[in-house]
Amino acid sequence: MNFTKAVLAAMTAKGLKKSELARATGYTYQHIYDLLSGERRWNEDSINKVCEALGIKIEITHGGGAANE
Template identity: 50%
Template sequence: MKCISESIRKTLNKKKLSPSDLARMTGYTPQYMHNLLDGNRRWNETTIQKTCDALDLELILVPRKTG
């Protein structure tokens, strides 16, 4: 889920928010949010949804580009 973490970090930077700000917005602890963003914890449907809601993001799945 590294791509999700990278996209969320870019959005945080664009909105001038920190991972701790995002933690407050989603109801998670700052440590938990840092662990998600650093790849030390796995994203799940609930954490992705709360994060997308907090940052006004939409998750869209598209087929991978091959070769």
């Protein structure tokens, strides 16, 4: 799952609107809309603010397997 899809799923699960996410992160509605629609790229700051606002975290794991040996 890509980050935008994960954010949208978390927003749906919490019943959070884009405008509420914008308020919680300090970004404008347009900035959040652009991030979620793919018109703007996520950066470290926006990822961190959105994760904090939604109470989610990013976890990177090593999948193993022949391609990773």
